[in-house]
Amino acid sequence: MFGFEIQQKKNIMTASMNVYTLEKSVLNVDCIDKKKALRSFSHVKIDRVSHFIPPDSYSEFFENCLLRNQPCILSSLNTAAWKSRKDWTCPNGKPNFEFLRETFGHAVVPVANCKREKYSSQPKENKSFSDFLDYWQNYIESDYSENLDSFYLKDWHFSRDFPNYKAYETPCVFTSDWLNEFWDSKADNDDYRFVYMGPKGSWTPFHADVFRSFSWSANICGRKKWIFYPPGEEENLCNKYGHLVYNIDSAELSDAKLYPNYSKVKSRIEVIQEAGEIIYVPSGWHHQVHNLEDTISINHNWLNGCNVDICWQYIKNNLLQVQHEIADCREMEGWDEQCQLILNATVGIDYDEFLRFMEVISENRINQLQNHLLLVTDQFDGEPKEQDTDINWPLDKYFVDKIEVLKTGVSSAADSKCLTPSGGCKMTEGQINHCVFDLQSVKDILHDMILTHEFCHLNNCKNRANDLIKTIDTLFNSIAQTNCMH
Known part of the structure; x- marks a missing residue:
């Protein structure tokens, strides 16, 4: 099975070049058009796939989820063998701070302050990973005090920083990844593969993903609440100046003069992502995410032939x-x-x-x-x-x-x-x-x-x-x- 394993740059197997198989029916133009036409018919709930996704299910997932741009959650069976789920968590399901500090503590990581807003985002600063872990443990000991800042490690290029540590394998259904394939070909040593770590109560404001890409997010430990709005609903969630709301639960939304179209909103979808589960976020689905527990996740943004348009x-x-x-x-x-x-x-x-x-x-x-x-x-x-x-x-x-x-x-x-x-x-x-x-x-x-x-x-x-x-x-x-x- 294809493993997402970063090697030395010159030896990288580009993300989508271990090619999985598609049924010939997928090449039918009418089939493609019909599947893409279903993008606008969004489910009112997010389906859970309760089994392991084997490579021979690739074509079915490709047609029903990627082409149709429909979200779903994959079972924790799909991450059970990952090294990160064994090394990064304790038997009680909590983060293994000792292992993380000893193994990666010298790294410099980007950390956002969830209690501050600057230009409609949470301001970031670089910290040593060891210092962040010290903060996190102290924050837990304070019982997540309201008087302390809520820091959230976001967008850490972990695989780039630790290429010899095989933290996970990209599930086969997510391996047609043009975005990282292209960025791997560039000289700037960048990618769209990330690790997130944050305490209970840390969160990410309302947004859609970069370039309107797909994303997937796997919880290594902890639980998250996701709030989704299907494509098009974001137009009703902008204020009279055309700016997207920062916090989807803000009381400001009830101000009809400031948010004149909020009453037109039809679909709000909430789902809880459990430890080990992987959530697939389609293109253009705006979302806001809250960590309900101390949480670690691995995330990718990616594009392919299903959503490049x-x-x-x-x-x-x-x-x-x-x-x-x-x-x-x-x-x-x-x-x-x-x-x-x-x-x-x-x-x-x-x-x-x-x-x-x-x-x-x-x-x-x-x-x-x-x-x-x-x-x-x-x-x-x-x-x-x-x-x-x-x-x-x-x-x-x-x-x-x-x-x-x-x-x-x-x-x-x-x-x-x-x-x-x-x-x-x-x-x-x-x-x-x-x-x-x-x-x-x-x-x-x-x-x-x-x-x-x-x-x-x-x-x-x-x-x-x-x-x-x-x-x-x-x-x-x-x-x-x-x-x-x-």
Whole structure:
């Protein structure tokens, strides 16, 4: 089974490249459209999956939860074997402060103050992990005194800081993770894999996740209360100035003059997450979270072909807001570029980097499928080919230079992260289906990009998008020619 194990950077298996299998029905455009159409029909309750999720359930979960953007909770059976659940907790279910201090106490961690608000968020500062644990234990001994601050360790890049400690394995249904796959390819040593630790009463204000990504959160110990509002309800939870409410339980919401649309709210969903359980948070579901006990959790944000359209729309909407804010400067030279700079500063990504995101995801899958086609062609010919690029299917400039890499195993630093499944063996039909789904999802975004005025005005972006569309189409034709889909 695929294990989420961070190794040395150059040896990382990108998050979604141990490809699980999708049923061919998932590739049906009508099926995809129907599943996505159900995004707006949100359940009034969150289903609990009471069993362990094996890899052969991947396709079912993909269709029913990821494509439909519906939340659920996975049983603690899915985390029972994790090292963190054994090491980080005592037999009574409480945090194992002694182990945590001895093993990780020297780390520097980000800590938020839950009793303070600054710019609609909880202000953070860096502390030594040992100092945070000292505070936590003293806070418990004070019986969580109202006179003391409530500190919450948030967004700790634990796997990055301790790459040799295998705290957990990403459940198979969450491994198609384009976001961390892309960030692993960058040089800034960043990711969207986090550890959270906080005392009873610590909490996270009302929000939706970065880039409108999916997220999953596993309780290593402790219990949490989650308050959810389905996509669209957030419009009714903004004040007359358009600002989202900070605390969903605030008395201010009853002020009709300040929150004129609050009376239109239809769906509030509350759920308790027990120790060991994993909660899946879909794209655009705003939520607020309270720790009911001393709690440790492991969280990921991630994107894939099921919700990349939501992410792209979110980025476009934010650019519109930026353009509105600086509309009086529209005649200035380089206005489009300035808007992109502000977009990157406020959202965390701009159009050029999002295109690079799509290129990296595509390159990895093109390499996977191209290697498979080479192996299949060798099998048809009865013996291995000489190492040259005289291949009997059409290739374009986008990946012709990668053929020698695929045949010799020699690669650049960027290509070294793209590893083939099963040590270079041919892909299964289900793995091919997944790569095709991913590439089709990228292609849909690219088509929308080149119809976007602001995107086409950026230097060479339209040409890059068109080249990638041609590459994907060429590869799809090659797959069809070799009957890999049948």
